[in-house]
Amino acid sequence: IVEQELHKLYTLVYVLNKDKTKILLGLKKRGFGKGRWNGFGGKVEKGETIEQGALRELKEESNLDAKNLEKKGVIYFKFEGDPVIMDVHLYTTTDVSGDLIETDEMLPKWYNVSDLPYSSMWPDDPIWHPWFFEGKIFTVKFFFKADLETITGYKHKFASSV
Numbered sequence: 001i002v003e004q005e006l007h008k009l010y011t012l013v014y015v016l017n018k019d020k021t022k023i024l025l026g027l028k029k030r031g032f033g034k035g036r037w038n039g040f041g042g043k044v045e046k047g048e049t050i051e052q053g054a055l056r057e058l059k060e061e062s063n064l065d066a067k068n069l070e071k072k073g074v075i076y077f078k079f080e081g082d083p084v085i086m087d088v089h090l091y092t093t094t095d096v097s098g099d100l101i102e103t104d105e106m107l108p109k110w111y112n113v114s115d116l117p118y119s120s121m122w123p124d125d126p127i128w129h130p131w132f133f134e135g136k137i138f139t140v141k142f143f144f145k146a147d148l149e150t151i152t153g154y155k156h157k158f159a160s161s162v
């Protein structure tokens, strides 16, 4: 029998300053990824596009409105024992308005891109961040153990620049 893969859509938005020396991260205060610094994002809901979901999550979690989002790729996460693959659609923006606030989801903080708190971030981040900061557009799939900590493998592709 052909086993169908189950996918669930998510977004992840990174706000950078104009000269891309600083990046806005949020410390997740509850739920999935609690205790880790990350971009802003979450589930894409019924009736919204992926991009609308990204804008909504950024607003809900930081109070920032992004004028436009730049698509950087998709990161797929497969966790051992869980049939559902997470499709995390990755965006950046340098064009935001609104007053940054702490929400019950996220504690925001600006970091120098050269000095990110990787020991308190997801273990895959240092693997794909270099591609991301080099402006590459990529897809990458990570295989995790059920501990949400151990990466057993990954494979990636770069989008053709054409």
Ligand SMILES: Nc1nc(SCCc2ccccc2)c2[nH]cnc2n1
Pocket: 010, 011, 012, 032, 033, 038, 039, 040, 041, 042, 043, 077, 088, 122, 123, 124, 125
């Ligand atoms: N950087 C990063 N982000 C995520 S989830 C981001 C999307 C999300 C999903 C659910 C709630 C809020 C946000 C990761 N998962 C496994 N490694 C990971 N790395």
